[in-house]
Amino acid sequence: MSTMKKSHLFYLTLIVLLDFGRVSAQTTRPDAERKLAHDIYKEFVEIQSGFTTGATTPVAEAAAARLRAAGFPESDIFVGGAVPKKSNIVVRYHGTGALKPVLLLAHIDVVEAKREDWSMDPFQLNERDGFFYGRGTGDDKAQAALWIANLLQYKKEGFKPDRDIIVALTADEEGGGPYNGVAWLLKNHRDLIDSEFALNEGGWGESAGGKKISNDLQVSEKYVVNFRLEVRNKGGHSSMPVADNAIYRLAAALQRLSNFGFPLKTNEVTAAYFQQMAKIESGPMKEDLARVGKGSQEAMQRVAAASPAWNATLRTTCVATLLEGGHAMNALPQLATATVNCRVLPEDSVEYVQTTLRKVVADDQVEVKLLGEPAPGPASAQRPDVLAAVSRATEALWPGVPVVPIMVMGATDGKALRIAGIPTYGVQGIFFDRDDIRFHGRDERVAVQSFYEGQAFLYDLVKTLSKTTPVAQAAAHNGRFYSPQQN
Numbered sequence: 001m002s003t004m005k006k007s008h009l010f011y012l013t014l015i016v017l018l019d020f021g022r023v024s025a026q027t028t029r030p031d032a033e034r035k036l037a038h039d040i041y042k043e044f045v046e047i048q049s050g051f052t053t054g055a056t057t058p059v060a061e062a063a064a065a066r067l068r069a070a071g072f073p074e075s076d077i078f079v080g081g082a083v084p085k086k087s088n089i090v091v092r093y094h095g096t097g098a099l100k101p102v103l104l105l106a107h108i109d110v111v112e113a114k115r116e117d118w119s120m121d122p123f124q125l126n127e128r129d130g131f132f133y134g135r136g137t138g139d140d141k142a143q144a145a146l147w148i149a150n151l152l153q154y155k156k157e158g159f160k161p162d163r164d165i166i167v168a169l170t171a172d173e174e175g176g177g178p179y180n181g182v183a184w185l186l187k188n189h190r191d192l193i194d195s196e197f198a199l200n201e202g203g204w205g206e207s208a209g210g211k212k213i214s215n216d217l218q219v220s221e222k223y224v225v226n227f228r229l230e231v232r233n234k235g236g237h238s239s240m241p242v243a244d245n246a247i248y249r250l251a252a253a254l255q256r257l258s259n260f261g262f263p264l265k266t267n268e269v270t271a272a273y274f275q276q277m278a279k280i281e282s283g284p285m286k287e288d289l290a291r292v293g294k295g296s297q298e299a300m301q302r303v304a305a306a307s308p309a310w311n312a313t314l315r316t317t318c319v320a321t322l323l324e325g326g327h328a329m330n331a332l333p334q335l336a337t338a339t340v341n342c343r344v345l346p347e348d349s350v351e352y353v354q355t356t357l358r359k360v361v362a363d364d365q366v367e368v369k370l371l372g373e374p375a376p377g378p379a380s381a382q383r384p385d386v387l388a389a390v391s392r393a394t395e396a397l398w399p400g401v402p403v404v405p406i407m408v409m410g411a412t413d414g415k416a417l418r419i420a421g422i423p424t425y426g427v428q429g430i431f432f433d434r435d436d437i438r439f440h441g442r443d444e445r446v447a448v449q450s451f452y453e454g455q456a457f458l459y460d461l462v463k464t465l466s467k468t469t470p471v472a473q474a475a476a477h478n479g480r481f482y483s484p485q486q487n
């Protein structure tokens, strides 16, 4: 891109910001820091890093180039990964060493996006009507860009933390599998990312009707289990159909699945979440949310029916996502298959889900095959130093907005870290409309104001967590407090 065009774009950006008045300077960092965060964000979003068609290496290299230019020594920057296209970057900013390091994690791969599915180019950072649009704007390149922008700022200020601050931007979170950056780093370079605890995606701010209602802190997550439903049949000529048809059998099984719901229930984290939501909510659901927090089945049914997100918080879910069948237009099908994607509560086992699916399918001709070797992860202990620091940074920016510990429905790399003994907290301070979450979907976006507020929030939060404070010391001495729903 030519310099002229670049400055032209930046000029346009300024006009848009002024025009819409979306960026209130009170809750954001100074202009120069916002511009830096914006430029890194734009650079990251515009590099295609879809997990099958793209590469994360150019993102890692772009971050490395900025760090080198800012004077980070080569010995503190690591770029590498499972395969050449799937590089991760890990950078260490040295502290006094009084405390064990903190790890700041974000993934730099994205879910695929097709131009024809979007109303604009998904690999341009488009700013429109007060939003940044583009694949990865929310998941997870905002946090990746903000970690780097803030680290550059700490360096510029000469900030001296009491612990090393490690930033790791990693590959293949979306695809999982053998090239996952966090798994690869844990296995091959644990020393680079070893830390007392980590901050990651998975917890964001929730707003409703334009009002901020909670700043979520993710401490546990559901895990993914995939099944393949298979029906085999001897087939035959389509001119002489018989009743026993693989496609019809599969369709009937899927119909039964579509009518089924796993039991509604809460665990320690989600019960606390609904109690908090009851305090925040002013609408007709207020009473029901409080009852859910106390275990009422009837209230759970109404709450689950009111919102897909609440439904997914209250139960394990399984849904058909892929379908294949038959081999010719004029032949009876010999094989029909469906992939069923389950998002399982940490306390529900793989065996339980598989047994339940078999009962629901209720046809021994329909095989329910488990794919892969899924494993649930433990919840992170609710460390008082992390909770206190998140609450303090939240109160400073958004007075009155509560911090709510949550379990998320999606999966993150935090699970691998938790299994490896590094408690991980999903926290971003970037607010999204809870009824319009577009991660993985069409026209993914982040409000411009929210992006810059997230920058200010994470800037404060990491600084607080990097200094010895009475809260941090007490937490370090007392160790774990409690760890809900471990099993």
Ligand SMILES: [Zn+2]
Residues within 6 Å of the ligand: 107, 139, 140, 173, 201
């Ligand atoms: Zn993500």
